[in-house]
Amino acid sequence: MELRIQGLSKSYGSQVALRDVTLELMPGTVALLGPNGSGKTTLLRCLASLLKPDNGGLWFNGLPYTQNFPWLRGQLGYVPQDLDLPASLTPRRLMEYLGTLKNIPDAGQVDQILSALGLQQVADLPFSSLSGGQIRLTGIAQAFLGRPSLLLLDELTRGLDLEEREHVFALARKPLPGRLILFSTHEPSDVERLADQAIVLHQGRVIFSGIVDDLISIQGAIFTARLKSYNHR
Amino acid sequence: MAVQFGGVYLESDEQLYIRVRGGDRTALAGLVERYHGPLLKFLARMTGQTQSAEDMVQDTFIRILTCRGVPPEHFRPWIYQIARNLARDYFRSAAFRRETFYLPDEDQGDDWMAAPVETESLALQSSDCVQVNALLQCLPARQREVILLRFYQEFSLEEISTITGAPLGTVKSRLFHGLRRARMILEQEEVNQDERCH
Amino acid sequence: MKDAIDRLTDGLDETQRQALGDLSALAYLLESDVMPDPGQEDVARLLEALNPYLPVPNAPRPRPPSSWLHLIRSQFVLFESSFWLSGALVLLLGLFITTIDGQELLPLAFVLLSPLLSAAGVAYAFRPETRTLGELERLTATTTAELLYARLALVLAFNLLIALLLLFLIWLEGPQVLLWRLVLAWLGPMLALTGLALFTTVRWGSLVSSLLPFGLWGSMVLLGWREALLHHIASGMTATSWLLIEISRSTPVLIGSMLACLAGIGLLILSGRAASCERQSWN
DSSP: OEEEEEEEEETTTTTEEEEEEEEEEOEEEEEEOOOTTHHHHHHHHHTTTTTOSEEOOOOOOOEEGGGGGGHHTTTTTEESOOOOOOOTTOEEEEEHHHHHHTTTTTHHHHHHHHHHHTTTTTTOOGGGGGGGGHHHHHHHHHTTTTOEEEETTTTTTTTHHHHHHHHHHHHHSEEEEEEEEEOOOOOOOHHHHHHHHEEEEEEEEEEEEEHHHHTTTOOHHHHHHHHHHHHHH | OOOOEETTTOOHHHHHHHHTTTTHHHHHHHHHHHHHHHHHHHHHHHHHHHHEEEEEEEEHHHHEEEEEEEESSSSHEEEEEHHHHHHHHHHSSHHHHHHSOOOTTTTTTTSBBBBBOOTTHHHOOHHHHHHHHHHHSSSHHHHHHHHHHHHHHHOOHHHHHHHHHHOOHHHHHHHHHHHHHHHHHHHHHHHOOOHOOO | OOOHHHHHHSSSOHHHHHHHHHHHHHHHHHHHOOOOOHHHHHHHHHHHHHGGGGGOOTOOOOOOOHHHHHHHGGGGGSSSSHHHHHHHHHHHHHHHHHHHOOOOOOHHHHHHHHHHHHHHHHHHTTTTOHHHHHHHHHHHHSSSHHHHHHHHHHHHHHHHHHHHHHHHHHHHOOOOSSSHHHHHHHHHHHHHHHHHHHHHHHHHHHHHHHHHHHHHHHHHHHHHHHHHHHHHHHHHHHHHHHHHHHHHHHHHHHHHHHHHHHHHHHHHHHHHHHHHHHTTTTT
16 A cells, blocks of 8 residues: 655645655655654645645555545544544544444444553543543544554654553554554654654655664754654663 | 565555555456465365356455455455355355255254265266365365365464354364264275275 | 375364374375366456456445434534424423413414524534544545535434424414425425525535525515514404414415425535535545
8 A cells, every 4th residue: 555645745825835745655654754844744634635735646555646535535544733622522422423434333443442542441531621642542543443554643642641652652553464654743752663764854845765764864854863862862 | 564575566465455445456356366266166165066156256256346344454264254155145045955955954053054965976986076076065064164264275263263153162163073074974985985896 | 194184183172183083085185186276268257257346436335224324323423412402492392382372373483483493403513613523524434425414314303303293283273274285385495494504504604504594584484474464364363373374275385385395405415416526626
C-alpha cells in the first residue's frame, strides 16, 4: 500500500505552506518532522483528502486520489492536530458511532482499542470531564478503528504523559501487513521509539527523507540538534 | 512490510486483497495465480467432482470481490472458509441430492455426508488419484475437510477450527476419527485384495 | 514419508497418534495424489469471468436495509435529549389542553407549527457540529448523502408521530373534518419545508435553512388565519373550526398539498445529490 506524492503545493493566500513536495512512501512507520509552520499539518490534511492542494498529485495503492475518494476515505485513519469533540459525547459512544459509519461489524474492536490505550476507565465519561491527554488518546483510538491501511496522525503524542505514550507506541507497533503510518511530532523520542523512516519539512519543502539513523548525521536541520541532545541524555 | 525479492515486490495476500478492493486488476491476477490451483484441488477432493469444483472456485472469488465488510486480518484461512462453506452448500443442494444417494450422519449430527462408497470399488480404480478420491468420498464430509485442510493445505488445527467454525477439540476429534476410518478402509481393502487373489 | 505422517497427525495428542497406529500406507496414498495445476488458459478464463465483479473504486455500493436501521440508530448520539423532550412536551401539552378544554385550537396551532418544528429539527440535526467530528465523519465509508437521509429519517419520524397524533385528536373533536385531507394538507407543507430546509442547509448552511422556512410558512399561516377571522362569523363556527373544515374540504388546498409533497420529495432528492457531489471531491 504505497503512497505517492508528486509535486504537491499548497498556499493560503500569499502564505506558501507546501512547495513542490515529492515523496514515495512504502508500508511502515514514518515520522514527519519540522518546526511549527513547516507544512506538516497541511501535508497531512491534504493526504487525508480534507484539503485540496493547489498543484500536484496523490496516489494511494496505485490509485489516484481524485477519482477514488469514496474508496480512499474507507482506507484512512486520521487524527487531527486539534481535537474538538462534542462535550456531551463519551469515548465509547464516539467510537461506536464512527464504527457504524465505517461499517465495522465487530463491536469488540471498540473495547479492544479503548483497552489497548488505557481508556476503559473513562470510556463512558463525557469529553467535558476528560483531560487533554485522554481526549487525544480517544482521537488516536478512533483512527485505528477498522484497521485502516493509511494512518495519518497529527501531533501524535501532544499532551500525553509517559504512560499514555507507551500505550500509543504499543498499539502502533502491532503488525498489520501493508499499513503505512505517517505521524507528525516534535518529540525526538517518538521518532526513535516508533519510526522506521523520517521526513523533515522546512518552510514547505522536504529537506530530508530517509531512515532515522541517517537523520542524525544531517547538518543544519533544525530538528537535528534536539535529536542529538536527546541521544546524549 | 513489502518484501523485496529480485527487484519485484512480493506482496502478502492481505496487501493484494486490499488492492483488489480498490479495483486493481493486477492484484486480482496475483491472487488468482496463488489460489486458483490450491482451491480447485481442495474443492475437487471435497466434492469428488472437478466440474462443480471449478464453479465453486469461481464463486469463491466472486464472493471475495463483492464482500463489503472490513478486509480480513488473515486472508488465506478466510478464502478457504468461503470455499468450504460453498462446498457445504453444494452438499445440501437439491441438485446434489438428486445425483447422489445420501444419508444423514447420525453420529455426527450433520446431513452432508455422501453415502459410503463400497470398499470393493477402491480395487477397481486404475490409478492412485482415483483411488484417493474414492477413499476420501468414503469419509463423512466433516472428517474429510479436516484431513484435506491439514494434509494438503497444511493449516494448523487452530486455523482449521476458524475455517470450519468448530471448536478445536472437535477438529481434533474429526481428524482422529477420519484418519482412523481411512486407515481401516485401506486395511479392509488390502484384505479384500488378498482374498480376490487367492 | 515421516513428513507426510507428521502432516497428517500434527496437532493430535500422543495417545491419539499411538491409537492411530501405522499411517504410512495412508500417507503414501494421499501423497501420491498429485492433481495437475490449472493451465494458463484456465487462469485466463477465470480472470475473464471475474472482471465484471472487480470493484470500481469510486462507485458507491448500495447500503442494505438492515444497515440503514443501524445507521439511523447511530445518529441518536448526536441529538441532545432536549430535542426529544421538547417534541414530547408539544404532544403532551396538546393532549392535556384538548382533554380539558375540548377545543381543537391549541392542537391545531401545534400542527400548524409542526412544519416549522420539522425544519428546525433539520437545522438542529445539521447544525455546525464540531469541526473535528464533521471531518471524521467524512473519512468513513458512509457517504454524506447517507448521513443526511439517516438524520432526516429521525427528524421526520419524530415530527410525523407527534403531528399524526394531534391530527387524530383534532378529528375526534370535529368529526366533520376529513382526516385524510387534513393529513395531506399538513404533510405537503411539512415535506416541502423540510426539503427546503435540508437543501438550503446542504448548499448554504444551517442559518439560511432556519430563516427561509420560517418566513415562508409563517406568512402562509398568517394569511390563512386572516381568512378564518374574516369568514368564520358568517358560518356560525369558531375560527378554528371554520379553518379546519376549509382546509379539509378545499380543492385548491388539496392540489396545493399534493404539489407541495412532490416539491418536498424533489428537494430531498436534490439535497442527497448535492451532498453526494461534495463526497466525490475534495472537502
